[in-house]
Amino acid sequence: MRLVRWLNKNNYYFVSETDVIEYYYNGKRIPSGAVWLTLDDGWKENLFNVIPIVNQYKIPITIFIPTGIVENDGIYWWSLLQKSRDVLQIPYSEVFKIPEKERRKLVEKVRFSSNRQLLRQAVTKDDIYNLSQYKWISFGAHTVLHPLLPNCTEDELNYEIIHSCETLAQWTKRPVNSFAYPMGKVDTRAIEVLKNLGVKVAVTTEMRPASITDDPFLLPRVSVYDGITNAEGIANVVGVWPRVIKMIKRI
Numbered sequence: 001m002r003l004v005r006w007l008n009k010n011n012y013y014f015v016s017e018t019d020v021i022e023y024y025y026n027g028k029r030i031p032s033g034a035v036w037l038t039l040d041d042g043w044k045e046n047l048f049n050v051i052p053i054v055n056q057y058k059i060p061i062t063i064f065i066p067t068g069i070v071e072n073d074g075i076y077w078w079s080l081l082q083k084s085r086d087v088l089q090i091p092y093s094e095v096f097k098i099p100e101k102e103r104r105k106l107v108e109k110v111r112f113s114s115n116r117q118l119l120r121q122a123v124t125k126d127d128i129y130n131l132s133q134y135k136w137i138s139f140g141a142h143t144v145l146h147p148l149l150p151n152c153t154e155d156e157l158n159y160e161i162i163h164s165c166e167t168l169a170q171w172t173k174r175p176v177n178s179f180a181y182p183m184g185k186v187d188t189r190a191i192e193v194l195k196n197l198g199v200k201v202a203v204t205t206e207m208r209p210a211s212i213t214d215d216p217f218l219l220p221r222v223s224v225y226d227g228i229t230n231a232e233g234i235a236n237v238v239g240v241w242p243r244v245i246k247m248i249k250r251i
């Protein structure tokens with residue numbers, strides 16, 4: 001992972017989820033060039049392209065996991081739908097606007113009607129348990145089925161957030177302190193549920209470095225595409241220092 005090597009060589013300072021919580025809740029000073037490295041969705045390929053470097057340098061990283069997808073067949077629904085555009089009855093872009101119940105139905109229908117054989121894309125429960133043994137790797141929740149939270153009813157939203165946090169805590173035997181909103185989509189209901197659960201920080205996909213004045217439940221991130229891999233196979237850095245942006249432009 002080119003970016004991580006580059007950051008490491010150029011005196012950027014990798015901070016952990018615990019550090020970020022300390023900055024926002026306990027007034028700990030943010031060091032110059034601080035970068036919180038995060039990954040969304042738990043792509044299996046991250047086990048080969050990110051984790052070895054992270055382990056080599058003991059770089060803190062937080063991985064956001066959609067627990068239901070990991071527990072099921074490990075196929076990301078948006079990628080299934082993308083590959084099944086010919087059998088979709090609505091334009092692909094509409095999929096992100098329909099109520100969650102409709103989205104689920106659509107995905108199930110496509111799953112059964114399409115003969116596309118997709119291989120598992122996500123890590124497994126065992127992978128997560130194994131990775132959670134490393135002190136520098138932490139996990140945050142990313143809902144159960146990766147819906148767009150504003151499209152969820154109250155019940156669906158509660159289930160997606162609460163159940164994913166509980167399941168992840170069971171798998172890792174650690175409390176869940178962080179959360180990533182699927183596709184960055186958030187509403188006030190979601191923030192309320194997270195606060196009640198005791199989650200401390202949550203990240204969006206708003207593209208800019210974070211600062212101490214940001215709401216810890218609406219932290220922006222700088223997305224970095226690593227080579228030519230899938231658009232979702234990205235690393236997100238929460239650059240707490242603006243020069244990270246300049247660096248990313250140079251990469």
Ligand SMILES: [Zn+2]
Pocket residue numbers: 040041142146182183
């Ligand atoms: Zn995601």
